[in-house]
Amino acid sequence: MSYPNLSDLINHLFGTNIQLPIAMFGAFVALAIVTAAWVGKKEVIRFEQLGKLPGVVISGNKPVVTHLLISDLAMICAIFGVIGARIFHLLEYPHEFLQNPLAMIFAREGFSIFGGLILGAIAGAVFLKKRAVPIVPMLDALAPSIILGYGIGRVGCQISGDGDWGTAANMSIKPNWLPDWFWAQTYDNNAVGTIISAPGVYPTPIYEVLAAFLIFAFLWSIRKTHYKTGFLFSAYLLLSGFERLLIEKIRINSEYHLWGMSFTQAEFISTVLIIAGVIGIVKTTNARLLPKIVFSVVVVGALSACAQL
Secondary structure, eight states, X not given: OOOSBHHHHHHHHHOOXXXXXXXXXXXXXXXXXXXXXXXXXXXHHHHHHHTSSOSEEEETTEEEXXXXXXXXXXHHHHHHHHHHHHHHHXXXXXXXXXXXXXHHHSOSSOOOHHHHHHHHHHXXXXXXXXXXXXXXHHHHHHHHHHHHHHHHHHHHHHHHTOSOOBSBOOGGGOOTTSOHHHHOBOOTTOTTOOOOOXXXXXXXXXXXXXXXXXHHHHHHHHTTSOOOTTHHHHHHHHHHHHHHHHHGGGBOOOEEEETTEEXXXXXXXXXXXXXXXXXXXXXXXXXXXHXXXXXHHHHHHHHHHHHHO
């Protein structure tokens, strides 16, 4: 069962009949921003204490404590993130956009998470640069909170049924020990009004939530270890890229065709993130660890190939 609006869930739980103009997905996006900003601020304070980030920077010709900029940074990234998410979604479905541009622009659904991350990151980098805040150490400090916010946002996708589900589920290959709801769902009353026949589709938002929280736990557990500047964010890029690349194998998205290859927008961006992450890790890691890193990349790549088959 899906709950497009916050009041839908409240009414279901308490038997009420109230109507609140608050979209469930939007509520979770707000929760994700607030939580990520709070966790990120705690890490920035720790980085200030370690001397990895300056305690005070100049903003508008006035000295400002660095961690006090996090709230403004979160808002800037959120605003441009929403714009970027919508733009990248339109680029993903150009034919539908040309047929009905206004409906596509102002629809409640239809956001590309990578578009949001890319434009939000660019806006955030400009914001930090104007205030002379070192960008790479800040990215290290915020890496765990970014993936945590992503996971919380995906919870909103699952509850609201915003269309970010997967392909039709193949029940014949479902392990017996897994519950049916973890393998297939019909998302009744979903936000996009789509009727899904039983047994349903893969609930990919659930898989992404689990993956995001696992990545957060890993990054959080190693954040206090000794590493070179840029390593933690590079690890985030690598892990989040592989996570989405694997999930994309069981999702329905518009494909691009180039040089005899077919790929989705998310697959292309995920591949770029993986490459950037590997390069960053290689540059910030002891050479003795390089074989282990290469081995890990090969293993995950093999898993991705198997998933595609």
